[in-house]
Amino acid sequence: MRQAYFLTGTDLEVGKSLIATGLLYTASQSWDLKVLGLKPVVVGSGNDMEELIAASNVEAPRRYLNPYHFTEPVAPNIAAKGAGQVIDLNHIQYCFDEVRTRADLVIVEGIGGFCAPLNDTQTGADLAELLGLPVIVVVGLRQGCLSHTLLTVEAIEARNLPIAGWVANEMERDMMCVSETVGTLKDYLDIPLLGFIRYQDHPHGQALVKQLAMPD
Numbered sequence: 001m002r003q004a005y006f007l008t009g010t011d012l013e014v015g016k017s018l019i020a021t022g023l024l025y026t027a028s029q030s031w032d033l034k035v036l037g038l039k040p041v042v043v044g045s046g047n048d049m050e051e052l053i054a055a056s057n058v059e060a061p062r063r064y065l066n067p068y069h070f071t072e073p074v075a076p077n078i079a080a081k082g083a084g085q086v087i088d089l090n091h092i093q094y095c096f097d098e099v100r101t102r103a104d105l106v107i108v109e110g111i112g113g114f115c116a117p118l119n120d121t122q123t124g125a126d127l128a129e130l131l132g133l134p135v136i137v138v139v140g141l142r143q144g145c146l147s148h149t150l151l152t153v154e155a156i157e158a159r160n161l162p163i164a165g166w167v168a169n170e171m172e173r174d175m176m177c178v179s180e181t182v183g184t185l186k187d188y189l190d191i192p193l194l195g196f197i198r199y200q201d202h203p204h205g206q207a208l209v210k211q212l213a214m215p216d
């Protein structure tokens with residue numbers, strides 16, 4: 001098996017990094033796979049890349065894992081412009097191609113929501129399409145997530161990308177009607193549910209190993 005996925009979410013701060021690392025720990029510990037996480041564009045001071053490196057069990061140069069890092073916590077296209085740079089999707093593809101064969105499972109964490117602009121003309125959706133990977137959707141369960149989820153799925157399907165699965169991730173402690181919300185999404189989505197992660201007091205991917213299924 002050698003598989004790579006593009007992991008997106010219904011927004012920024014919905015648990016993409018938590019679920020990405022959870023899937024990497026699951027694959028390495030339960031399935032004994034070689035795993036690698038990439039985050040092509042980081043904005044702000046978040047430690048997404050450190051978390052992904054910690055959850056990976058093969059090494060690769062950071063310039064390939066994370067070719068773009070901007071410290072301003074704003075949209076990637078705006079952060080890049082502020083730094084006098086342009087995010088080049090072909091360069092991201094080159095970096096991905098350099099490392100993809102090092103692991104059995106590669107997860108590419110997207111940037112913000114699926115259609116976040118990366119430069120003047122291209123969004124995260126264009127990156128997913130260019131890489132041509134099946135997509136995993138992390139749904140941050142909070143009020144308003146139903147429409148965000150359906151819009152995200154529509155946008156992925158409009159690019160003719162397969163959706164390998166979705167993960168329900170509770171972002172508000174004791175969210176009202178959380179099971180009804182997940183039930184509604186199950187009714188609407190014809191996509192495998194890889195896990196329903198409840199609110200975590202100490203969120204860490206390692207704690208999700210028994211709670212996530214691997215996509216096909």
Ligand SMILES: Nc1ncnc2c1ncn2[C@@H]1O[C@H](COP(=O)(O)OP(=O)(O)O)[C@@H](O)[C@H]1O
Binds near residue numbers: 013017201203
């Ligand atoms: N199920 C959860 N329970 C509690 N906190 C969570 C949960 N999922 C994510 N978080 C927290 O929410 C914040 C955003 O999660 P993160 O994985 O960084 O999102 P993203 O990668 O989509 O920006 C982090 O502080 C993370 O620890």
Ligand SMILES: [Mg+2]
Binds near residue numbers: 016017018109
């Ligand atoms: Mg993240």
